[in-house]
Amino acid sequence: MxxxxxxxxxxxxxxxxxxxxxxxxxxxxxxxxxxxxxRELAARMSDFELARAMPERMAVTYVRTIEPxxxxxxxxxxxxxxxxxxxxxxxxxxxxxxxxxAPASASEVAAAAPPASDAAVVPDEVxxxxxxxxxEPAPSASAVxxxxxxxxxxxxxPVVTEGDPEAPAFEWPASTRVSYALTGNYRGEVxxxxxxxxxxxxxxxxxxxxxxxxxxxxxxxxxRMTSEGRIDASGLVPSRYDEDTQVVFRDRRRVSVTFExxxxxxxxxxxxxxxxxxxxxASQFIQLIYLFSTRPGLLRVGSTVGFPLALPRTMxxxxxxxxxxxxxxxxxxxxxxxxxxxRPRGVKKSNELSVEMWIAPELRYLPVRIRIEQDPAxxxxxxxxxxxxxxxxxxxxxxxxxxxx
Numbered sequence: 250m251x252x253x254x255x256x257x258x259x260x261x262x263x264x265x266x267x268x269x270x271x272x273x274x275x276x277x278x279x280x281x282x283x284x285x286x287x288r289e290l291a292a293r294m295s296d297f298e299l300a301r302a303m304p305e306r307m308a309v310t311y312v313r314t315i316e317p318x319x320x321x322x323x324x325x326x327x328x329x330x331x332x333x334x335x336x337x338x339x340x341x342x343x344x345x346x347x348x349x350x351a352p353a354s355a356s357e358v359a360a361a362a363p364p365a366s367d368a369a370v371v372p373d374e375v376x377x378x379x380x381x382x383x384x385e386p387a388p389s390a391s392a393v394x395x396x397x398x399x400x401x402x403x404x405x406x407p408v409v410t411e412g413d414p415e416a417p418a419f420e421w422p423a424s425t426r427v428s429y430a431l432t433g434n435y436r437g438e439v440x441x442x443x444x445x446x447x448x449x450x451x452x453x454x455x456x457x458x459x460x461x462x463x464x465x466x467x468x469x470x471x472x473r474m475t476s477e478g479r480i481d482a483s484g485l486v487p488s489r490y491d492e493d494t495q496v497v498f499r500d501r502r503r504v505s506v507t508f509e510x511x512x513x514x515x516x517x518x519x520x521x522x523x524x525x526x527x528x529x530x531a532s533q534f535i536q537l538i539y540l541f542s543t544r545p546g547l548l549r550v551g552s553t554v555g556f557p558l559a560l561p562r563t564m565x566x567x568x569x570x571x572x573x574x575x576x577x578x579x580x581x582x583x584x585x586x587x588x589x590x591x592r593p594r595g596v597k598k599s600n601e602l603s604v605e606m607w608i609a610p611e612l613r614y615l616p617v618r619i620r621i622e623q624d625p626a627x628x629x630x631x632x633x634x635x636x637x638x639x640x641x642x643x644x645x646x647x648x649x650x651x652x653x654x
Contacts, residue, residue, distance in 0.1 A: 303493050303503075304475050307448040307455050309424045311638035317584060317611040323419050323543060419543045421480060424448045424640040427615055431462065433629035441468070443631050447535050452480050456531040471495045476531035478508070483526060484539045490529035492561065504561045516561035524557035524564070533558060534616070541614040548587050548608060550574055568592040569606075577607055577617055581636050584609045586617055612637060 424447060431441035441462040448455045456476045463469035472494045478487040490506040504516035506529055513521045528536050533556070541548045548571060555568040573588040586607035607618040615637060622628035 303473060303491050304455070304477055304489075306446075306457060306475075307424075307450060309448050309640045310642065311424075311426055312641045313639055314636035315425070315612060315639055316636065317582065317609075320542070320545065320610045320613065323417075323545070419539070421449055421539075422447070422613060422639070425613075425615075426638045428634045428638075429619070429631040430634040431460070431629055431631055435627055435629075439463075439629070441470075442634070445534055449480065454478060454480055454485060454532075454535070456485075456535055458531050458534070469497050474531045476529050478532065484536045485528065485532045487527075487529045487532045487559075490531060490559070490561075492530070506559055506561055508559070513559045513564055515559070515563070519562075521559070521564045524566075527557040527559050527564065529559050530561075537608075537616070538614045541608060541610070545610070547571075548610065548614070550587070553592065554589075575607075577609070577632075579617065579633055584611055584617055 426447075427445045429443040429445075431439075431443050433439045439462055441460065442465070443461070444457075444459045446455075446457040446459075448457070454477070458472075458474040460470070460472045461468045462471075472492070474493075475491045476485075476487050477489055478485055480486070487508045489508060492502075492504045494502045496502075506516055507514040508523065508527070508529075511523055513523050513527065515521065540554070546552075547554060550571050550573060552571045553568055554571075555566055557564065557566050568591070569589045570592055571587050572590050575586060575588055576583045577586045586609045589606045589608065591603050591605070603622050605620045605622075606616045608614055609617045612633075615633075617633040619631040620628060621630075
């Protein structure tokens with residue numbers, strides 16, 4: 250009897266041991282699978298965060314300033330003659346012009362700005378205008394033809410810009426940085442600073458726009474906007490646009506726009522047909538300089554320039570009129586500047602932003618003043634604060650420069 254009891258106990262212990270061993274095996278297997286899945290998920294999250302990360306800045310050292318001087322002569326460039334049109338061509342051109350003036354959503358003009366009801370004591374939605382409509386991008390060759398004032402050459406003849414045929418061809422300037430003092434009003438006076446940086450390496454470029462509202466050591470709002478892409482005969486060809494905004498007591502906000510060969514992918518994932526000559530929030534700055542440098546005849550009172558612009562949440566065409574030439578007083582002297590105003594786009598909405606700019610040929614067609622206004626009591630004003638800085642050596646590409654996730 251005792252033997253039978255002992256044998257049964259041994260069998261029970263053996264069975265229990267096998268079960269424990271099997272259970273340990275199951276646990277180990279689950280942990281191994283969990284580890285593999287965790288590593289895979291971590292790798293995917295790392296790739297996702299890398300894709301969302303702001304591009305690294307191209308490294309450059311600024312060694313001297315740009316002195317105000319008359320713009321250098323540029324060889325005249327003849328644009329190809331426009332395609333033959335039907336006898337109703339004038340009406341078609343008028344329709345094209347009116348299409349460029351079609352109203353766009355004011356919230357899209359403000360790019361990623363939050364609604365006014367969410368605003369803190371700082372002008373987030375007004376500051377966003379510096380991202381969404383800082384400057385006007387250059388139109389394509391056909392748009393330039395349509396943008397000529399009434400005194401331009403007949404449509405049947407090639408359009409030739411003013412310039413010296415014997416002068417050297419346009420060369421992209423060395424890396425340049427422009428600094429601005431920011432003033433404005435939003436439920437009270439606001440101050441800050443802004444900076445625009447143009448960097449290029451061979452046929453690649455990077456444009457950085459930085460805004461700081463409040464003291465630099467404890468800013469209320471910071472925003473960085475970066476455009477990357479390549480350079481060709483038509484100017485800048487963006488490949489991606491990134492925007493990073495930090496408002497005190499709010500979560501950081503990131504948006505990106507990707508430019509594919511035939512489409513533009515907006516920040517909300519919407520795909521739009523890529524328009525010829527389209528620019529983004531940041532690249533338009535340099536494209537405007539390229540436009541006026543190579544076609545100075547466009548920068549004269551009475552001219553109008555239209556362009557396609559891809560904002561984070563929409564893509565549309567815009568038009569600006571050159572309305573006046575006036576002197577501007579700066580910290581380093583008086584500059585002659587051309588005043589550009591946005592062409593009216595129908596009934597203005599309550600939160601719609603308008604942008605004016607002053608372009609100085611004496612400073613290589615840089616914008617020396619930019620004013621973004623929602624209404625007379627809600628605006629920011631950027632005024633150049635010192636002479637632009639220029640680099641002597643080419644930029645140094647960072648690990649991520651020129652790459653598009």
